[in-house]
Amino acid sequence: QVQQQALEVSRQRLEKETVRREVGGSSSTDLLNAQVSFNSDRSNFINQELAVLTARQNLNLQLAQDPATEITVSDEMIIPDLGMNFDALFELAEQRNSALLAADYSRRAAAAGVGTANSAFLPRVNLNASYGYTDRTTKNEVTNQFRPPETNTTSKDGAVSLGLSWNLFNGFRDNITRQNAKIEEKISRLQLENTRIQLNGSLREKYETFRKQMELLALEQENVQAARQNLQLQQERLQLGSVSSLEFRDAQINLIRAETALITARFRARITRLEIDQFTGQLSIE
Known part of the structure; x- marks a missing residue:
């Protein structure tokens, strides 16, 4: 944008010097200086466009997308x-x-x-507990009024153990x-x-x-x-x-x-x- 504004000023100056030269109000030196300034600003503007194009392509490559992808850049730089x-x-x-x-x-x-x-x-404290339950049915080969056809046997048992260990030496x-x-x-x-x-x-x-x-x-x-x-x-x-x-x-x-x-x-x-x-x-x- 800076180079574009400078180019516009140089263009206006060149146009004015050209008109003044045509009517005899300007020397050839002033016209040539205006032409040189315009060409210099035009060259700077083209180089700036090339720099922007290269930067955009490199950014697209970093983003793994098509280098020709358009990137919108804000002209305003906010500093909170x-x-x-x-x-x-x-x-x-x-x-x-x-x-x-x-x-x-x-x-x-x-x-x-x-x-x-x-x-x-x-010390390490180990606590173990177990519980057992058994329900068994046995068929009797000989049956009478005192011995039914089947005999059911049920048993329950439990155990609790508490252990204490201490490592005295392990090198x-x-x-x-x-x-x-x-x-x-x-x-x-x-x-x-x-x-x-x-x-x-x-x-x-x-x-x-x-x-x-x-x-x-x-x-x-x-x-x-x-x-x-x-x-x-x-x-x-x-x-x-x-x-x-x-x-x-x-x-x-x-x-x-x-x-x-x-x-x-x-x-x-x-x-x-x-x-x-x-x-x-x-x-x-x-």
């Missing part, structure tokens, strides 16, 4: 305000940062491993296992603290960088306004013939540089804002 100070940001990061949560889970798992290793030094293997578990737990605690310190430092760096980038962004916006007003003034002077072609071109280039610097500043601030969202666990992909 942080809305909180550093302490609040770090508190949010402690709750939601993926690296810190993973380190905390590792610490919990290591602590559970210590508990498991300590259980080997405790210090349990003790070694417990020591290793304690070492792992200590390492995990140190790793958790180190992750927290690194998170604090990285988040603070991005926080301060974002603040300075927003200040720079405001300054670049002022520069664009000043450069745009200067170009408008030079355009008016060009109509009156009171400005040289070099002075006009210089004002035009200053506006291009100011707008390019503004876009760069806005892009960098947006990237830093996304990195802060990543650190605080607020970055989501829909």
